[in-house]
Amino acid sequence: MSFTGHKALDEDDFYTSLVKNPQPVAVLDVGELYDGEKDAQKYFYIKYMLCNTTQEQSVAYSVKYVDGILIATEGSKLYPILSFVSGIDDDEIHCTKQDIDEALDGKTFRMKAKKQKGKTAWYKIIPLEDISEGA
DSSP: OOOOOOOOOOHHHHHHHHHHSOEEEEEEEEOOOEEOSSTTEEEEEEEEEETTTOOEEEEEEEEEEETTEEEEOTTSSSHHHHHHHHOOOSSOEEEOHHHHHHHHTTOEEEEEEEEOTTOSSOEEEEEEEEOOTTO
16 A cells, blocks of 8 residues: 655645746636625635646635626626636626626636735636647
């Protein structure tokens, strides 16, 4: 028998690896919407996998929610991902949760992460190119 130990990476390690080395990341799941702390706010999780290490990480995304429409503002954590899949670069992005589910379903991107100025533990994941099979 051969047992080997492997360090379990935490959320900081997940982001740090993407800051230092952009790499393939697969979208495993886009979770359901939950009510946020404010009335016009919802949040959901996207579960990612680093393709090089198979490490999985769920990342929470908070969005404005008005009459069934999700609104990602330019400064939000979700904006770089929706901007990449929608082609919208300069304005708020309005869409439904189903639009996000369909746009990210089975996708693999080469991604990097960027630490937000002034934030101690807040990172944005930024897609660089779509490397999904058949894309």
